[in-house]
Amino acid sequence: MTPNAFLEHLNPEQLAAVTLPHQSALILAGAGSGKTRVLTTRIAYLIQTGQVSPAGVLAVTFTNKAAKEMLTRITSMLPINPRGMWVGTFHGLCNRLLRTHHREANLPQLFQILDSQDQLSVIKRLMKSLNIDDERFPPKQVSYFINNAKEQGLRANDVEVLDDISLQYRDIYAAYEQQCQREGVVDFAELLLRSYELLSRNEPLRAHYQARFKYILVDEFQDTSRFQYAWLKCIAGKDNAVFAVGDDDQSIYAFRGAHAGNMQTFLSEFAVSKVIKLEQNYRSQSNILDAANVLISHNRERLGKNLWTAEGTGEPIRVYCAGSDHDEAQFIVDEIRALANEGVAQSQIALLYRSNAQSRVLEHALFSAAIPYRVYGGLRFFERQEVKHALAYLRLIANPADDNALLRVINFPTRGVGSRTIEQVQEAAREQGITLWQAACQKGGNAPGKNIGSGKGVPAFVLLIEALRRDTAGLDLAEQVEHLLYASGLVAHYQASKTEADRVENLEELVNAARTFLNEYDGERTEEMPDTLTAFLTHAALEAGERQAGEGQEAVQLMTVHAAKGLEFHTVFISGMEEGLCPHEQSMFEQDGLEEERRLMYVAITRARKRLYLSYAQSRMLHGQVRYGVPSRFLNEIPEKLLKPINAPLKQAEAPAEWEAPRTLRVESESGQAWRIGQNVTHPKFGPGVIIQCRGRGPDAEVEVNFRQSGTKRLALQYAKLSPV
């Protein structure tokens, strides 16, 4: 393929972004503006034109899914081995770095990764052994404290101590650090921190990577945390080009550390002279986009951007006022039925809500109506209890020092190792400064040391693990997993259970997962990851797998607004448009909480291609109590002209004051210039803003504009020196 072939269908802004010379740039990519396309085409273009070799490309994404998607698209454009490129999540890339340089990073090559669950159980165990009151210091808080410190790049020694409480937190952090180091395990935050320390302290290594990665591309840049930004800055150095793609209006993860302010910082620190806005939307019709534009214009903290489409106006946004949450659900069900008659595929219909608890009523109504549906959320494959048990056996085979894995399965399935016995093993390990496995072996092998426990459980366990290690030695990964499932008694345990028999299926699925993994990765064994088993365990920790939900079949899609980011549907229902729910009341306590809620709403609206429903309920069952709701303020922020109330009036009827020119969607000034709701404009005095209302015609035509700096103003077109942006 010639470079021209994949540049052909790009619009001018996309083309400019794709073909940008070697310099740092910010691409403000609105919803549905072809962001992934730009990113992947740029990589393909750079390689194809010989500006960089695959090995010189570093691309960071936020999810594994996005990384995979990017690789697939690139390899479909170019016949290259993607292995040379570094494409992955921050954590995935850090893992790769640390495996390659484990010695310099002071880690065992086969270090294991703790997911959040594992981290919490390590903390609980640690606190118990230190006799720390978990009422005064809830383990969840402790993990938050540790992750937070790491996110700021702080080791336990660096944490500022203000009082006894923070002293205690710091001490736990220090003990936790030691413990992880001893066990050869690393948590998510540690992956980042450790690799940052590695690069920042090891000058030759840093120079090596800076010389290598000429082109660094970052997806979803608005979701980077402060530390991730620092990491990028470190690896980019002075001379490399960072191509950051993001949308500040879609920043909805501040609560977990995303810092959209990185965009501004990036502009100044990387001396960015090129900001390209991708504003043409290829997804939604203009009523939907205009609503989104006007809504988001109420946010003050913006870089500014306005979506437009060539797709036509489309339908008005339907607004439904329900008496109760049940009514609301019933209304949605009825509409879905009607849509089905119109031929809309069920999988093209999404029901979005702010919080998971809201899905219950909807599910109930769908179920009663026999409409198939899929709920996204809940546990993921590698987070399931039975899968984690099986993985714990694997981890023990790979690394006997993994105390956490040992504790997970020493008595599962039960083999007569009670809590007392476990305590004795822990005590023996602590006294002698050895791992739990070593302590257990003492007991098992009748080696010198205290006699632990009274039963045969511990020796049996030791023998089992040793047998597993021996018997799986010559097998491939899938066979190892399969062998372990039966030899450990896991399968037998679940088969015998009345309530948990369905877990056997997931265990069998784990064998499939291992086989798939083997097929995909085995041919690509590299020096940085020589051990297939550890590679698989890493994969399981870093990539928790699909959210459950029956794949493939036609079904209505239910999910939170957060989960819907990046997706699109023919029809979208946004339910629960009530104050307290959307915007969520909890968000009011947060810094810039309301603006984030508005962005959330913006994301939700821009998921719809053709049809959008907003519904709210006057009463709703919440926490076992009936709550009476008021329509969300966001409804009022959307121009009435774009809305079509389905039943009740949207607002309380206002006393008709003085006569007002009828509101319209568009007006023309006498010069013939057309103005429409949602349009970006600029005024010599008030600066940039967005049109939120249009009234009248001819010489009386006027518009209401929400200016970024000076708020809402009503302007007569005849006099105002307004110009389109």
Added chain:
DNA sequence: GTACTCGTCATTTTT
């Protein structure tokens, strides 16, 4: 070891 009760709590979530 399991089955039960009681009390607590209640956004959003990826790695």
Added chain:
DNA sequence: TGACGAGTAC
């Protein structure tokens, strides 16, 4: 309301 964790009783 209902899910989950801790603690207790058999």
